Amino acid sequence: MRNVTSARPVAVSEHAALDHSAFWQRVHALRAALASHPARRVALVCDDSSWFAAGMLALAHTGRICVVPQAPQAGSITASGAHVDAVLTDRPAEFSEFATLAIGDILPAGDGAASLPDDDICIECYTSGSAGMPKCVRKTFGQLRREVATLEQQWGQQLGDALVLGTIPHYHLYGTLVRVLWPLLAGRTFVTHTCAQPAELRRWAAQYRCVIVSSPAFLQRIAAPAELPPAAQVAAVFSSGAPLADSCAERLQRDWGHAPIEIYGSTETGGVAWRAWSGSAERPYWRLLPSVQTELRAEPAGLRLWVKSGFTWQSGWMATGDLAHLHADGRFTLLGRADDVVKLEDKRVSLSEMRTRLLAHAWVANVRLLLLAGPRRSIGAVVILNAAGRTQLAADGKLAISRELRNWLRRSYEPVLLPRKWRFPDTLPDNDMGKVEHASLQQLFARRA
Amino acid sequence: MNNLIEELQQLIITSLDLEDMSPTDIDPHAPLFGDGLGLDSIDALELGVAVQKKYHVKLDASSADTRQHFHSVENLAKFIAAQRGT
DSSP: OOOTTOSSOSEEOSSOEEOHHHHHHHHHHHHHHHHTOOOSEEEEEOSSHHHHHHHHHHHHHTTOEEEEOSSSSHHHHHHTTOOOSEEEESOGGGGTTSOEEEGGGSOOOOOOOOOOOOTTOEEEEEEEOSSSSEEEEEEEHHHHHHHHHHHHHHHHHHHTTOEEEESSOTTSHHHIIIIIIHHHHHTOOEESSOOOSHHHHHHHHTTSOEEEEEOHHHHTTOOSGGGSOOGGGEEEEEEESSOOOHHHHHHIIIIISOOOEEEEEETTTEEEEEEOOOSSSSOOOBEEOTTOEEEEEEETTEEEEEEEOTTSSSSSOEEEEEEEEEOTTSOEEEEEESSSEEEETTEEEEHHHHHHHHHTSTTEEEEEEEEEOSSSOEEEEEEEEOHHHHHHHHHHOHHHHHHHHHHHHHTTSOGGGSOSEEEOOSSOOBOTTSOBOHHHHHHTTSSOO | OHHHHHHHHHHHHHHTTOOSOOGGGSOTTSOSBTTSSOBOHHHHHHHHHHHHHHHOOOOOSOHHHHHHHTSOHHHHHHHHHHHHTO
16 A cells, blocks of 8 residues: 555545545544534435545544445435434435534534544445345445455556546445545545546546546447547546446457456455456456455355455355356356346346335335336336326326336435336236236337337 | 427437427426436436537536536537537
């Protein structure tokens, strides 16, 4: 690890740079405010990644549990079932139903050196489990720090002093770790906001050599290499969340000059393995990150990959959600999910969890959700309305009803996960045995309703 | 300008594959994202690509400017008109 009190700023935005002393002043100001607040479990919701980092450290320093909701919406906190005493946020207006600690009201105060928190203090995040309810995952700073050290060991030299910017939000653990904590602990500068458009990457790269922390959802939509910054200005591109399509990885490597470094892992396991296309036409196998061990265990569905490392959230061997084939040299190939959770735009979503939420709406009698293929994979919702719902449908039309249900789900889900196609038949299509078949549900979406 | 607004309403529906919606369902003044039409970040990316392809405009501005241009159909139409110098 390099010296963290480097002269480089901690973070930069379009308007300002945040140096180390100003950053630590923020941490201290938040610590002081938290020390006199009774809350024990605090949800952290910030648009600005530097406030997110400061909030996370301040909560750890004061022995509070830092709860990171699955999505930065008030409904996501409620729906996760996480008990929360207060919300620490840079946009308090949206969280009026909770006790809020508004970052804007906390004035900078205090000084002195800060040591990073101990192993036993954790952040708590939520991810889609397979049982139909959000799953709570706790990580100690020790686990996060060991993972950062592993990433630094593997790629630190290649990155040098490049500026770290991300197309993915910081409230997903991959973003928290790679976009915020890694640069913070390694003395690199990060950009405070998510860069959602390719033009923003080009603008930063015009000034700085960059590390781009991204995902297949973004990279696979890059139509031409010219949309990305010149390859010479880019130290590395990371992609995580889901495997990158072969065609995309190959094209970027060939036409742009950088093969994205894909990291395989999950909120529960942390980083496990990586791969990057080289000049050859063969799809590369996944190679383990330093200090990570794997093995396969047989199940009815196939051979499930298990992982052991210093940054899995539970110690010892941990199951991943994936089936795999292990090659003789320890590298492996992934063969698909072992459970019913689907991946959409690199985010995990449990269809049974979403179904439970929809069933709670006053107009809904029954629901089936399924994954639809197409240029953009999305969720299709087949909803059987009750009498009240049918009355509304007759009065307001289909668009009004689907908008209402989308808005209902938007309280708990990020917009990219919401169903994009809706069908409201009178009954679910069932076969002679009374069983609703997947194929007949798919059939409902074969044509426009 | 009105033609451009109608074109954009149609472009949004076709390029983003929005169902059950006709061009007139998209209020030119309402926000495209969040509380208005409810488009998401992937839609933003795809709409950006579609607009650049169809109108040959460049989105090289800062993120604040980009957000402003994509705020509504009306803003987008103004931005395209200005870039084309019409």
